[in-house]
Amino acid sequence: MSEQPISVAPPTPVQPAPLPELAPAxxxxxxxxxxAAQVLFVLGVAAAGYATGALGKSIWLRTAPVDPRDLLYGDYVRLNYSISQLPGHLWHGSQLPRRQQAAYVLLEQRNGSYEAVGIYPEKPVEQSxxxxxxxxxxxxxxxxxRLRYGLERYYVPEDMSRELQKRQSLRVQVSIAPWGQARITKVETAP
Amino acid sequence: MSRKFLETDGPQWVQKGIITEEQREQLLALYPTDATAIGLLPLLGSFLVGLSALSLVAANWQGLPELVRLALLLGSLCSAYAAGEYFRRRGNTNLGMGLVALGLILFGASIVLTSQLYQLIGYDLTGLLAWAVAGMGLTWLYRSRLLFIMTVVIGGIVQGYNTGQLGAFSYLTAAFTALGLGYYWWRRPDSLAGGVLAAGLLWQAALLINHLHIKITWFVVPAMLIYAFGDWQPDRPAGRAMQGPPLVAAFLFTLGLALFGESDLYTGQLRPPLLAYLGAMGAVLAISLLGKRQRGRLTSATDWLLLLPGFYFTGGLALAVATLVVLYAYSGSVLFRAHQEQNPDRVTLGTVLFIVTTAVAYFKLTWGFMDKSLFFLLGGVLLLGLSWYLRRRANHTFADKTPAKS
Known part of the structure; x- marks a missing residue:
């Protein structure tokens, strides 16, 4: 527009070819x-969730008491399982565990619910x-x-939020798919 | 804008005999009425309708069967895109792009709500990353600034969730945003998009520095890399906009050094390993200077004054004073260049920077030994005088310019 005070004649700038609009077709x-990819992705998320529930192996886990005040912060509760904090002697790796490392927790049934019997850096072999x-x-x-399983959050259905008025422990049913994905299928108040 | 001006002032010009009535109408015909104003009402209307539908669904969401919920999500997603495409093809670009943007938001909402439906809370971020990928795809498809900005924001959200909730930094997300949107902006330079992209990338860089628990000084390396990228952009205004956020960050950083630099405790927290830091900064400086030379803008190299690594010196008060000198040199150079280029916006910017620096200098150097009321009085007088002088300088410059142009 106005005369720009350019002192030395610069090398002509290589203006990249402006990006043209795409042809309509x-x-x-x-x-x-x-x-289509977006729809398929959402369907994929739903299918994975459904399949995990339908094909997975159901186990029960115990949680620490849930603070009902947590419900005020949203429509979910934060779950802290008995297997969320585990003693170090269960670790079966050649090296010490590091933060952010993947860990496979071997669970065994003990009076009604599953408890950890070992933590492995690689996937171990399981019995029935x-x-x-x-x-x-x-x-x-x-x-x-301390471990995190991606099961720490439970979106509470409306009929259940009335049950959770006082501080109590929960029993959580988790379904583990053969390909390793896990999700919560049922939550009950522990007797 | 121009049309409004013509409509209000045009009749006077006819009255004064500058133009005839026909010429006025011809001029008016050159600036057809803006279509955007008309597009706004239906947009607001559909927004309200959408809001009511949303609240109806949200209130009954828990009671709906799973398949109905899924169908509702996917149905609204597809119809938003379809309606967007329909309006865009009919020439109503703003409404069309608004609907496409709504579709993108609905995609993110669908991912989150579907995960909630099946109590899936994955600890990888595939779902959120897919949202960013969709945003990028749509940006490239529609060549749209709105979608570009949304993708920057989505990238920032993904990274924020990842570092905050999952405790990991996603280098993939950072590289994806920087390369995909950076290249897009390179080919389609735009001021607003440049500024937003720079701010989004700075946000991710800050998250990275925080995640790595390294000295915050390292932040300026990626920040200045973004700045250097702006140097290479042939489109000057767009490049300048890209450089805005990094420069603001660098200025605040130096201002902090001037304020707190005399405490060795503070500067100690700023000192990264000397060779590594200076090496990285030197490399970025070289890239920036090469770009400036290539585009004939070497005079703007004074921006780099802000990056002088003064925090390596354990000078106490002397360091703070030296930093003030640097700040003065910088704001002075901004003012000087603005007057030289006769650019009113930059004159304002330079004036503000100069006054801020003076305020800091005054606060720093006199607070300790002056009576408080005298301190404020003199400070006020100093700033008033300074702003009066700078405004006079600016008026002088532009008074020179006006007769030369007419």
Whole structure:
């Protein structure tokens, strides 16, 4: 617009070719692909969730008492399982556990619910009364470690939120799919 | 804007005999009425209708069967895209793009709600990353600034969730945002998009520094890399906009050094390993200077004054004073260049920077030994005088310019 005070004649800037608009036919085809991919992705999430519940192995886990005040912060409760903090002697790796590391927890049935019998850096072999839950190491201290399974949040249905008025422990039914994915299928108040 | 101006002032020009009535109408015809104003009402209307539908569904969400919920999500997703495409093809671009953007939001909501439906809370971020990928795809498909900005924001959300909730930094997300959107902006330079992209990338860089628990000084390395990218952009205004956020960060950083630099405790927290830091900064400086030379903008190299690594010196008060000198040199250079280029926006910017620096300098150097009321009085007088002088300088510059142009 106005005369720019350029002192030395600069090497002519290489203006990249401006990005042209897509041709309508191409645009339409790509749009169809993109929307189809989004729909398929959502369906995939739903299918994975459904299949995990239908094909998976059901186990019961115990939680620490749930604070009902948590419900005020949203429509879910934070669950802290008996297997969320485990003693360090259960660790079966050649090296010490590190934060963010993947960990496979071998569970065994003990009077009604499943408890941890070992933590492995690689997937171990399970027997029929056992199950394997995949988690990640969150914290390591001298005597134990804290794990996270991706099951720590439960979206409470309306009819249940009335039951959860006082502080109490819960029994959580988890379904573990053969491919390792796990999800909560049922939550009960512990007797 | 121009049309409004013509409509209000045009009749006067006819009255004064500058143009005839026909010429006024011809001029008006050059600026057809903006279509956006008309597009706004249906947009607001559909927004309200959508809101009521949303609240109806949300109130009964828990009671609906799973398949109905899924169908509702996917149905609204597809119809948003279809309606967007329909309006865009009819020429109503704003409404069309708004609906496509709604579709993108619905995709994110569908992922989250479907996961909740099946109590899936994966500890990988595949779902959120898919949202960012969809945003990127749509940006490239529609060549739209709105979608570009949304993708920057989505990338920031994904990274924030990942570092905050999952305790890991996703380098994939960072590289994906930087490369995908960076290249897009390179080919389609735009000021607003440049500024937003720079801010989004700075946010991710800050999350990375926080995640790695390293000295916060390292933040300026990626920040200045973004700045250097702006240097290479042939489109000057867009490049300048990209450089805005990094420069603000660098200025605040130096200002902090001027304020607290005399405490060795503070500067000690800023000192990264000397060779590694200076090496990285040197490399970025070289990239930036090469870009400036290539585009004939070497005068803007004064921006780099803000990056002088003064925190390595354990000078106490002397360091704070030296930093103030640097700040003065910087804001002075901004003012000087603005006057030289006769750019009113930059004159304002330079004036503000100069006054902020003066306020800090005054606060720093006199607070300790001056009576408080005298302190404020003199400070006020100093700032008023300074702003009066700078405004006079600016008026002078632009008064020179006006007769030369007419």
């Amino acid at each position: 191409l645009h339409r085809r790509w749009l169809q692909w993109l929307v 009364n056992q199950a394997i839950l995949r988690g990640s190491v969150q914290d390591v201290w001298r005597r134990g470690l």
